[in-house]
Amino acid sequence: MVNLYDGMNVGPENSLLPAGNLPQGMQTMQVSARFHMLAREQRSYELARADARNHPRGVIYQVPAAYRAAAFGIEKPSTVVLAHGALALYGLRYRVEGKDTVLMDPSAERNSHGNISKPSIVRRGCKPEHVWQVRHYGHELQVASPAAATAQVLREIRRSSPSNGATFAGHSIDLVEAITLIDCVRRHLGIDPMEILKASSGTVCQRWLTRALAKSSKLADSPKETEMRLLAQMVCDEFGLLLEEQVVVRDGGKIVTTFDLAIPELGIGIMYDGAHHGEAKQWHKDAEINSDLTICGWRVLRFTSASLHKFVEKLVALIRKLQS
Numbered sequence: 001m002v003n004l005y006d007g008m009n010v011g012p013e014n015s016l017l018p019a020g021n022l023p024q025g026m027q028t029m030q031v032s033a034r035f036h037m038l039a040r041e042q043r044s045y046e047l048a049r050a051d052a053r054n055h056p057r058g059v060i061y062q063v064p065a066a067y068r069a070a071a072f073g074i075e076k077p078s079t080v081v082l083a084h085g086a087l088a089l090y091g092l093r094y095r096v097e098g099k100d101t102v103l104m105d106p107s108a109e110r111n112s113h114g115n116i117s118k119p120s121i122v123r124r125g126c127k128p129e130h131v132w133q134v135r136h137y138g139h140e141l142q143v144a145s146p147a148a149a150t151a152q153v154l155r156e157i158r159r160s161s162p163s164n165g166a167t168f169a170g171h172s173i174d175l176v177e178a179i180t181l182i183d184c185v186r187r188h189l190g191i192d193p194m195e196i197l198k199a200s201s202g203t204v205c206q207r208w209l210t211r212a213l214a215k216s217s218k219l220a221d222s223p224k225e226t227e228m229r230l231l232a233q234m235v236c237d238e239f240g241l242l243l244e245e246q247v248v249v250r251d252g253g254k255i256v257t258t259f260d261l262a263i264p265e266l267g268i269g270i271m272y273d274g275a276h277h278g279e280a281k282q283w284h285k286d287a288e289i290n291s292d293l294t295i296c297g298w299r300v301l302r303f304t305s306a307s308l309h310k311f312v313e314k315l316v317a318l319i320r321k322l323q324s
Contacts, residue, residue, distance in 0.1 A: 002091045004146050004189060006132040010089040011070040013137060015041070031063050032071035032117070041067075043097065051098025056160075059115050061098055064088070068101040072119040073141035079103040080142045082125050083156065086149035087185065089134070094184045094223055095153075102152075104144075125152060130199060147195035150185050154178055154196075154212075155204050169230035171215075176230065178212035183226045186218035219245045224305055225260055225272045231311050232261050232270060239319055241265065249296060256292045266322050269298045270315070272308075 016035040022028055028036040042062045052060040061068070069085030081089065084099040101119040104126050114120035130148035134141060144152060161174030168176045185191040193213045200209055220226045229245065236243040247262035247269065248255060259269040273286070286302075293300050299318060303311055 002189060004090055004191075006134070006145075008132075008134055009137060010091075010134045010141075010143065011066050011136045012064075015067050016071055016074075016136070029063070030117075031067050032075055034075055035071040037063065037067050048098065055098055055100075057113065057115075059100070061116060063116065065096045065099060065101065066091075068119070069143075070136045070139075070141070072101050072103060073143065074136060074139040076103055076105070076119075077141055078107075079105045079121075080126050080131050080144060082122070082144045083149055083152040085119075086144045087146070087153065087189070089136075089143055090146055090149070090189055092184060092188055094188070095181050145199070146185065146189055146191050147199040150181065150191060150196050151200040151204055153181055154200060154209060157181065158204060158208060168227070169234045171230065175208065175212055175215075176227075178209070179215050179230065180223045180226045182212055182216040183218070183220040184223065186216060187220055217245060221260075222272070222274065224274075224308060228270070228272050228303060228308060228311060229261060232315065235312060235315050235319070236263065239323075241319070249293060249298065251292060251296055256296060257289045263319075266319065267298050268315075268318060268322075269293060269300045271300065271302045273302055273304050 015037060016031065017023065017028060017037060019030070019034055019036055022036055027039040029039045029042055031037050041064070043064060045060070045062060048060045048062045052058050065085055065088035069081050069089050073079065073081040080103065082102045082104055084096045085101040088096040100114045102114070102125070103119045103121055104124065105121050106123055108121045108123050111123060112121045126144045126148055130145045132143050132145050134143050143149070157174055157177045161172070166173050182193070182196065186193065193216065197209065197213065200206070217229065220229060232243050241263050242265065244262050244264060245260070247259040247264065249257055249259065249269065260272050261270040262268060290300055301314055301318065
């Protein structure tokens with residue numbers, strides 16, 4: 001978790017290279033009129049193209065959000081970096097890529113859409129009291145405060161939500177997106193839910209936001225863990241079971257592991273394995289942990305991004321077997 005404050009340094013260190021002073025012999029790519037970045041730090045085309053499927057105009061952003069936000073904000077110091085770009089500058093890695101960089105410029109004649117070479121411009125979107133003066137390693141720029149930036153993204157989620165009645169874990173898709181974002185900013189940026197509520201006053205439906213805040217958690221490490229928790233809660237509600245987060249398992253005085261989720265009364269432990277669990281060292285460690293958990297009497301369900309679609313089926317089957 002990072003320490004956020006007005007006047008702080010934001011964005012990745014040594015990320016922007018002045019266009020007029022590029023390092024010799026190193027491949028770079030243009031970020032903006034004044035800045036380049038090392039080509040090796042761009043996002044893969046495949047990942048950027050996948051994100052573009054959810055972009056309203058299909059823009060493919062290989063330059064990371066924090067780089068774009070820093071460059072455009074520095075070039076236009078009288079403007080304010082909003083929403084996803086602001087959160088990226090504060091260090092959020094989730095739910096910020098594949099989005100336009102949005103700057104607020106009250107002097108603009110009209111709003112305009114951005115692309116890979118220019119930011120989107122809006123005439124309003126952030127109250128003066130929610131603007132922070134920050135620095136990107138020697139350059140000054142203005143950015144929406146963390147809570148205000150979160151509120152701006154929530155407003156966009158609410159406005160662009162599909163009206164096809166689709167649901168996930170019993171919730172509307174826009175509510176799930178809101179819960180996921182709030183989980184991320186609480187866990188990784190340490191933003192207080194009450195600050196989000198205050199910053200959203202008058203711009204986001206308070207009833208909808210209150211529901212999202214009530215169902216959010218500061219313990220989910222990633223959006224996939226949020227999805228898993230929502231699915232698990234839906235199943236536990238159906239069976240009248242208590243779901244707990246971050247449950248520590250001890251064998252004597254030794255900590256064996258910490259479950260992402262658990263149903264202690266049935267001895268069920270649930271874990272989400274990110275990409276690093278595929279590494280040989282971690283794989284061997286996980287195998288040993290599984291053995292220790294079995295000895296301790298736990299029944300362990302582990303999921304990855306490829307198997308999460310089977311989560312409800314597997315959890316329901318295990319609960320029914322244990323209750324029969």
